[in-house]
Structure formats: C-alpha cells, structure tokens
Amino acid sequence: MQHKIESTESNTIIITYSDHQTGTCKAGLTAQQAIAQYDAKLAKRMVAARVAGQVVDVHTPLTENAQVIPVMPNEADGLEILRHSCAHLMAQAISQLFPGTRLAIGPVIDNGFYYDVDCGEQVIKEEDLPRIEKCMRKLVAKQIPIERQLISRRQALDLFRGKDEHYKVEIIDQIEDDAPLVLYQQGEFIDLCRGPHVPHTGHLRAFKLQRLSGAYWRGDSDKVMLQRVYGTAWADKGALQDYLDKLEQAKVRDHRGLAKKMDLFHLQGEAPGMVFWHPNGWKLYQLILQYMRRCIVDSGYEEVNTPQLVDVSLWKRSGHIDKFSENMFFVDQTNENRRYAIKPMNCPCHVQLFNQKLRSHRDLPLRLAEFGSCHRYEPSGTLHGLLRVRNFVQDDGHIFCTEEQIQQEVSDFLDLLQRIYKNFGFQKIIYRLSTRPEERIGLEESWDKAELALQTVLDNKGIAWELCEGEGAFYGPKIEFSLQDCLDRIWQCGTIQVDFCMAKRFDAYYIAKDGSKCPPVILHRAVLGTFERFIGILIEETAGLLPFWLAPVQVAVLTVSEKHHSYAEKLQEDLKKLDIRVKLDLRDHKIGYKIREHSVLRVPYLLIVGQKEVDTMQVSVRTQAGDHLGIMSIEGFLAHVKSCL
RNA sequence: GCUGGCGUAGCUCAGUUGGCAGAGCAGCUGAUUUGUAAUCAGUCGGUCGUAGGUUCGAAUCCUAUCGCCAGCUCCA
Numbered sequence: 274m275q276h277k278i279e280s281t282e283s284n285t286i287i288i289t290y291s292d293h294q295t296g297t298c299k300a301g302l303t304a305q306q307a308i309a310q311y312d313a314k315l316a317k318r319m320v321a322a323r324v325a326g327q328v329v330d331v332h333t334p335l336t337e338n339a340q341v342i343p344v345m346p347n348e349a350d351g352l353e354i355l356r357h358s359c360a361h362l363m364a365q366a367i368s369q370l371f372p373g374t375r376l377a378i379g380p381v382i383d384n385g386f387y388y389d390v391d392c393g394e395q396v397i398k399e400e401d402l403p404r405i406e407k408c409m410r411k412l413v414a415k416q417i418p419i420e421r422q423l424i425s426r427r428q429a430l431d432l433f434r435g436k437d438e439h440y441k442v443e444i445i446d447q448i449e450d451d452a453p454l455v456l457y458q459q460g461e462f463i464d465l466c467r468g469p470h471v472p473h474t475g476h477l478r479a480f481k482l483q484r485l486s487g488a489y490w491r492g493d494s495d496k497v498m499l500q501r502v503y504g505t506a507w508a509d510k511g512a513l514q515d516y517l518d519k520l521e522q523a524k525v526r527d528h529r530g531l532a533k534k535m536d537l538f539h540l541q542g543e544a545p546g547m548v549f550w551h552p553n554g555w556k557l558y559q560l561i562l563q564y565m566r567r568c569i570v571d572s573g574y575e576e577v578n579t580p581q582l583v584d585v586s587l588w589k590r591s592g593h594i595d596k597f598s599e600n601m602f603f604v605d606q607t608n609e610n611r612r613y614a615i616k617p618m619n620c621p622c623h624v625q626l627f628n629q630k631l632r633s634h635r636d637l638p639l640r641l642a643e644f645g646s647c648h649r650y651e652p653s654g655t656l657h658g659l660l661r662v663r664n665f666v667q668d669d670g671h672i673f674c675t676e677e678q679i680q681q682e683v684s685d686f687l688d689l690l691q692r693i694y695k696n697f698g699f700q701k702i703i704y705r706l707s708t709r710p711e712e713r714i715g716l717e718e719s720w721d722k723a724e725l726a727l728q729t730v731l732d733n734k735g736i737a738w739e740l741c742e743g744e745g746a747f748y749g750p751k752i753e754f755s756l757q758d759c760l761d762r763i764w765q766c767g768t769i770q771v772d773f774c775m776a777k778r779f780d781a782y783y784i785a786k787d788g789s790k791c792p793p794v795i796l797h798r799a800v801l802g803t804f805e806r807f808i809g810i811l812i813e814e815t816a817g818l819l820p821f822w823l824a825p826v827q828v829a830v831l832t833v834s835e836k837h838h839s840y841a842e843k844l845q846e847d848l849k850k851l852d853i854r855v856k857l858d859l860r861d862h863k864i865g866y867k868i869r870e871h872s873v874l875r876v877p878y879l880l881i882v883g884q885k886e887v888d889t890m891q892v893s894v895r896t897q898a899g900d901h902l903g904i905m906s907i908e909g910f911l912a913h914v915k916s917c918l
Numbered sequence: 919g920c921u922g923g924c925g926u927a928g929c930u931c932a933g934u935u936g937g938c939a940g941a942g943c944a945g946c947u948g949a950u951u952u953g954u955a956a957u958c959a960g961u962c963g964g965u966c967g968u969a970g971g972u973u974c975g976a977a978u979c980c981u982a983u984c985g986c987c988a989g990c991u992c993c994a
Contacts, residue, residue: 387989399923486989487921494991498921501989529987533929542967542985600993647994652919653985655992667994744993753994765994802994834951861951869955883953895954 289340298335305331305472308343319343320351320358320471328354330421330469346476346508353381358419358471359480359506360386365462366408367502371395376464377440377490377499383761384516385505389488391440397500402482405502409480416475417460421468423453429465432456440490441465479513480506526759528812529658535817535875537825538659546656546663548805553825556854558804560823562644565668565693565801572689574642574670579622581646582613590778591621592714596747600649615648620772620797623671624779627793632783637793638674638682644804645669659809660764667803672796673776673783676722682796683730683752683769690754690767690800697811698820703755703763704736707744714748715774723771724750748774749797759813766802766810817875818897821918827854829876830892831867833883835859840887844880847907872897880910 286300288307298307304322308315321328321344324335328350335341344351360379363386368374371392379388390397397405424432426445433441444465445454457466459474471477481504488501507513524530532538537554540547550558566576582604588594593601593614602615616622623641632639648664655661672682694702706727709720727750731738738752745751754767776782776792785791801807811819821827828848832841838859848855856876858867864881871879881893886904894902894910902913 396922484988485922488990489920492991494920498990500921503989540986545985649993652992654919654921654990656986661993665994768994799994806994831954833953836951863951863957864953866956867954872955879954881954885953893954899955901954 286335287338288335289338291340291342300336301334303332303334304329304341307335307341315343315345318345320346320476321354321469323350328469331472332421347512352506352508354469354471355477355508356381356386356506357466357468358474359477359504360388361419361457361459361462361464361466361470362409362412362474362477362480363405363482363502363504364388364390364464365412365459366405367392367397368462370401370405370408371397375438375440378444379464382503385483385503387488387501387503389490389499389501391497391499397485397502399485402485402502406480406482409477412460413474413477415460416473418473419457419459419470421470422456422458424456425453426451429454429456432463433465477506479508479510480504481513481517520760523759526813526816527658528660528758528809531812531817531875532659534873535812535825537812540658544664545653546651546661548659548662548664554808556825557808557819557823561801561804561808562666562668566644568689568693568800569640569642569668569670572640572685573638574640576642576644577623577626578643579616579619579626579645581616581648583616583622585612585614587621587625588614591624591775592748592778593617593621596712596714600651602648602650616645617647617649618797619643619645619647619667619669620671620775620795621779624775624781624795627673627776627781628779632673632793634675634783634785634791637783638672638678639793640670640672642668642670659805659812660758662803662805665803665805667799668801669797669799672798673781673793674796675783675785675791676794679723679726679771679794679796680730683727683771684733686769686796686798686800687730687734687736687752693800694754694767699756699814701757703753703757704731704738705741705744705753705755705765706731706738707741707746707751707753709750710743710745710747712747713745714778719773720750723773726771727752727769746770746772746797748772751797754802756810756814758810764806764810766807767798767800768802769796769798772797818877819875821877821914824875824877825854826856826874826876828878828880829856829858829867829871829874830880830882831858831864831871833864833881835861837882837884837887841882844882844892844907851911868895872899878910878914 284300285297287295287297289295290311296310298310304324305316305319308319308322319331322331322333323342323344324333325339328344344354346352346355364376364379367390373393375391377389377391379386429445430442433445454465455467457464457468457470483503483505486501487498489498490496505516507516532554535553536551537557538548538550541549585594597617601617604613604615606613626641627639644666646664646666651661651663674682708724731752749770749772751768751770753765755763755765757763772795775795782790782792830841830844832838841857841859845855845857868879875897877897879895881895886892891904891906892910893904896902
C-alpha cells in the first residue's frame with residue numbers, strides 16, 4: 274500500500290542535508306530518494322530518516338521543505354529501529370515454525386528486544402532458538418520489503434479477528450485515539466505497530482536470540498502466561514560480538530561466583546534465602562556494620578534493639594496483618610496458645626519505644642536506629658543470592674518528627690546517604706519517587722503532603738529522579754535509592770519513607786508547644802538498605818576487589834621456603850599490632866602457587882619473603898592486580914597503604 | 919507463586935541408544951626447599967538433590983517433591 278501524497282502548491286521542495294547543504298527535489302519523492310540524490314551509498318545503508326526532526330520510514334514521501342537526515346544503524350535511533358524490526362523478524366520466524374502462534378507485544382529493551390507469543394500447546398524450547406535464528410537468517414537473505422500501511426480501526430479489528438489474533442484485538446480496543454492505525458507487512462507477516470521500521474529485512478544482519486522465559490499478558494499475574502523470547506541486535510557482527518563478550522565479562526563479577534572463590538558465604542536448600550556467613554564474609558559484614566554505626570551516631574541517631582518475635586496483636590494494630598501478612602513468617606507456640614510473628618520490619622517496635630515516655634516537641638526529632646534481623650517470606654522464584662533474601666538486617670532507622678521538620682530531615686538524610694555511597698565508591702545512584710499504592714492506609718491529604726515533601730527535597734537538591742506511580746509502601750510514599758548489579762539489573766538499596774499513619778495506629782503522640790497532643794510523623798529510612806543486598810552489589814561493583822579498608826584479609830605474608838618462616842612469623846605479629854588483617858602462608862608450596870591462591874582470594878597485598886628480604890629486614894610487595902611495588906621496609910609498605918586510602 | 923531450564927566427588931564439569939559412576943583441581947601421603955598466578959608421584963573421596971514408578975537392569979525414561987538459574991509477578 275502506498276502513502277497518500279498530498280498535493281503541494283509548488284512541485285519542487287527544498288531539502289536541507291545534515292551538513293546544511295541544500296538541494297531541491299520533486300514533492301512526493303521519498304526521504305531515501307532525496308538522500309540518494311546527495312549520497313547513494315548512505316541512502317542504501319540508512320534504516321530510517323529524520324525529516325524535520327521526526328524519525329520516519331525511509332519511504333516516507335516528502336511534501337514540504339524540510340531538513341532530511343539519514344538515520345544510520347549505528348546511532349541510538351537507528352539501533353532502536355533495527356531492534357524493533359528484529360523483534361518483528363523473530364515473530365515472523367516463530368509464526369512460520371510454530372503455526373497457530375498468536376502475537377502479543379514485541380518491544381525494544383536495553384541492548385535488544387523481546388516478543389511475547391502464545392503458541393498454544395506448543396512449547397518453545399532452548400534448543401529451538403538456533404532453529405528460529407536460522408529461519409530469521411533465511412528471511413534476511415530474501416531482503417523482504419517491510420511496508421507500512423494505514424488502516425481504519427474497523428479494518429484492523431476485522432483483520433486481526435479474522436486471524437484470531439485476540440491479543441492484537443485487545444490492544445486495538447484499548448487505543449483511544451480515532452486516528453488510523455499503522456500496520457507493517459513483510460511477506461505474509463503483518464503486525465500492528467507504530468514503527469518506523471527498516472526498509473527491508475536485509476538490514477538485520479547481527480542478532481542473537483538469548484533466552485526464553487514466561488511473562489504474564491499485560492504484566493498481570495492473574496492473566497495467562499505467554500512465552501517471551503529475548504534477543505539482542507546490533508548494527509554489525511563486530512558490535513554484536515563485543516556485546517556478547519561484555520556479557521561474559523560481566524558474569525565474572527557475579528557475587529555468587531565470587532563469594533565462592535573468596536569464601537564469603539553460602540546458601541543451602543534447608544534455609545532458602547538465608548545466608549550462612551563464612552569468616553571472611555562475616556568480617557566484611559561487620560566492618561560495614563561498624564562503619565555504619567559510626568555514621569549514624571555522628572548523625573544524631575541512638576541505636577536500639579527490639580525483639581524478633583512479637584505477638585500478632587501488635588501487627589494487627591500496625592496494619593501489617595492486613596496488608597503484609599503474605600510476606601510474614603509466623604510462629605505458633607501451641608503450649609501457650611499464642612501466635613507470634615517474626616518481625617518483617619522494625620518500625621512497630623520503635624513506636625513502642627517512643628511510647629515508653631511522655632514526649633515533648635523539644636524531644637523531636639528523635640532518631641532511633643536498629644540493626645535488627647528481619648524475616649520476610651519472599652516468593653521462592655524471586656530469591657537471588659544476596660540480592661533477594663528472606664532474612665536480612667537493614668541499617669534501619671526511624672525519625673520521629675513534626676511535619677515542619679520533614680524537609681530538613683529528608684534533606685539531611687540525602688546528604689548522609691550520598692556521602693556514604695561515595696565512600697563505598699558508588700558513582701551512579703538511581704533516584705525514584707514511589708507514590709501511593711492501591712493497597713494503603715491513611716488519609717488522602719496526608720499522602721498529598723508526604724509526596725510533595727519528598728519531591729520538594731529532591732528538586733531542591735537538583736537531583737534527577739524518576740516517578741514510580743503506585744509503588745509506595747502501604748503506609749507512605751518513599752524515595753528509593755537504587756544501584757545496579759553486574760548485568761545492569763536495578764536493585765533498591767536505600768530508602769526514606771514518610772509515614773503519617775503508624776503513630777496514630779499506636780496512639781503515639783508528643784506534646785506540642787500549645788500543650789496539645791500531636792502524632793509525630795515517622796520517617797522510615799535506611800542508607801544501605803539491607804547489608805545482604807548492599808554487600809552483594811558491592812562485590813559486583815568492585816568485582817571482588819574490595820577497597821583496602823573492607824578486605825577481610827588485607828595482607829598475606831608468603832614465604833619462599835622454610836628458611837624464612839621465623840622472619841615471616843615476626844612480620845605477621847608486627848602487622849597485627851598495627852591492626853592490619855594479615856594471613857600467614859607457611860605451606861610447602863612454590864611461591865607462584867601461593868601467589869595464585871591469594872590472588873584468587875582477592876587479598877589486596879601479598880608480601881613475599883625470601884632470603885633477600887630476610888637479609889635486609891624488608892618485604893617484597895605485590896598487589897592483587899599483579900603490580901610489583903618492589904622491595905621496601907614495613908614502614909615503607911604502611912606509608913604506601915596509607916597513601917592509597 | 920508462575921513459565922522454561924538445571925541438579926553427578928569439597929569445587930569446575932564429562933558421562934553416547936538404559937548395560938560395572940569418570941576427569942581436572944582441592945584434600946591426604948610422600949618426594950621436593952622452591953623467587954612473583956598452578957612442582958612431581960601416589961592415594962582418598964559419590965545412595966548421581968529426595969521419594970516413588972517403568973524395566974532383567976535407571977545418573978540416563980516417567981511422576982511427585984525440594985533447591986538452584988533466567989525471566990515474569992512481587993520486593994530492600
């Protein structure tokens with residue numbers, strides 16, 4: 274189907290190229306033809322055109338004077354089009370190989386694309402992916418033209434109903450706009466799509482299907498589950514290979530593998546989602562905890578500790594039983610005929626602490642902190658190493674304050690958080706504001722106030738943030754502070770949540786200036802989030818090469834032979850006295866063997882001790898990265914370490 | 919929880935069509951006394967995740983179950 278060519282007053286229009294040269298052409302010429310006048314090679318390789326700033330298909334006819342720039346496959350817009358077309362190509366191949374397949378959606382994602390399909394009884398297996406790829410390549414070789422068509426809503430509905438494509442029908446039904454719908458056709462394959470697309474399948478040269486998974490139709494777990502096929506696509510084979518190599522490299526940073534190598538922790542089936550910390554891992558954990566303890570004390574918090582098992586009556590009152598019980602563990606103590614909940618959060622207990630005294634406005638803000646062990650029953654399919662567990666400790670805290678104090682407290686918290694993340698070496702923090710969810714407690718006007726307060730602080734600090742509508746906690750909106758793992762998956766770590774509800778539920782109040790009783794606002798906040806997740810991310814961020822201050826073992830002393838043992842032992846004692854975490858390796862192995870082993874364990878510094886060092890009372894220093902720092906005195910080594918901190 | 923895949927020695931992994939459970943590393947023993955990412959030899963080690971079933975015979979086929987992996991839903 275051809276585009277309708279609008280008549281123009283003059284038959285000739287002026288086009289401007291990317292280098293600001295101008296030319297003329299007949300109205301109705303396509304963007305590609307216009308580019309071809311200027312550079313035929315470019316026109317052949319272009320995947321789309323930017324006409325007057327709008328990205329459109331190459332076949333789009335030009336109707337008025339405009340700048341016309343080719344969109345090439347290696348630029349961002351071009352790649353996106355390429356990937357989108359690749360999703361269609363894959364859907365075409367799947368439709369051929371799995372007759373009766375119904376298509377849902379096939380969008381572009383970071384680095385690639387996916388398509389959700391419903392093959393009825395047929396199951397796409399991992400081993401089918403090469404088959405689908407092969408079919409795709411055949412379609413590529415045919416250079417099938419990809420044609421755009423405009424179609425009325427009625428025609429579209431008839432078409433897709435006729436094909437029994439009920440997902441497409443549902444999508445069309447939900448498009449409110451009365452404008453004509455856009456179809457793209459390549460060979461026998463037709464899909465509803467906004468486009469633009471590459472002009473023919475021959476442009477899709479570098480792609481790979483990656484994995485399969487299930488995905489609910491419209492992301493709703495009550496709806497049918499579709500089969501999702503993921504793929505990646507690039508401008509050329511080199512870029513594709515670079516990306517695949519990068520993925521392999523990233524997997525080396527996976528904290529689960531590194532934890533094994535570094536002997537940090539393990540998980541086992543009898544305690545799903547709960548961590549067995551090994552000595553090295555627990556050292557790291559404690560170092561971070563002690564650091565956080567110093568930070569919060571310096572920031573005006575008081576540390577407390579509260580029970581892990583609390584009678585369900587308290588959780589009924591807090592609202593957790595209503596809104597959160599699916600995520601809670603319970604303990605039935607039958608000989609007492611009592612039911613306890615294992616705490617999923619510390620907040621209700623902190624309110625109990627607040628309530629133990631009559632509080633004055635002069636006591637506010639009251640900042641309570643707790644490194645309390647919490648348990649949450651997370652669905653089994655969501656558990657993921659340290660990044661998603663069922664038993665965790667947060668660097669949790671609750672600030673009891675007045676409404677007027679919210680902004681200052683949130684602002685101070687953000688400063689603290691940014692300082693701490695920087696100290697751990699994180700550059701990229703993702704800020705998200707999550708607003709009221711459907712399941713919630715509290716008054717609408719309280720939510721209005723709380724959401725506004727958080728947004729104001731973010732804006733005042735000039736922070737770029739995303740809005741996550743409906744994703745707040747049941748008791749209040751929150752700012753989430755997220756970090757990314759080795760595969761760029763986003764994990765929420767820190768958070769600050771405004772809560773106007775919890776205090777009222779527990780009749781918590783303070784005496785205001787005018788003598789009246791007022792419920793305090795409670796700010797729930799955590800900088801790291803959970804130690805578990807934070808450590809997982811930290812390991813991936815550093816690829817296990819922890820900064821010196823966090824290395825479980827900071828220095829290993831390795832002897833060349835038995836003759837050097839007593840000197841090495843003395844060295845160990847001296848370093849211990851200086852609070853350096855040191856390990857001595859006197860085993861009967863060659864020095865290369867010992868170096869390899871401690872390098873794998875990611876020990877930052879290896880001190881090699883042989884005859885030369887014994888004679889001169891020095892050490893030979895090697896870094897984990899394999900750099901030789903030469904032979905130096907202990908003092909010289911310590912000075913070097915200090916200079917690197 | 920859902921979909922798909924996987925589960926074999928401490929670790930990383932082979933194991934063909936159903937036919938005696940394997941390798942490398944680690945461990946242990948011995949030799950070796952070593953100079954910057956794996957010294958040599960010998961040796962130990964497994965109810966093949968668990969429970970049923972089919973079969974003359976199951977790591978292999980079937981069913982259930984637990985766990986893990988990827989994604990979905992959910993979430994720090």
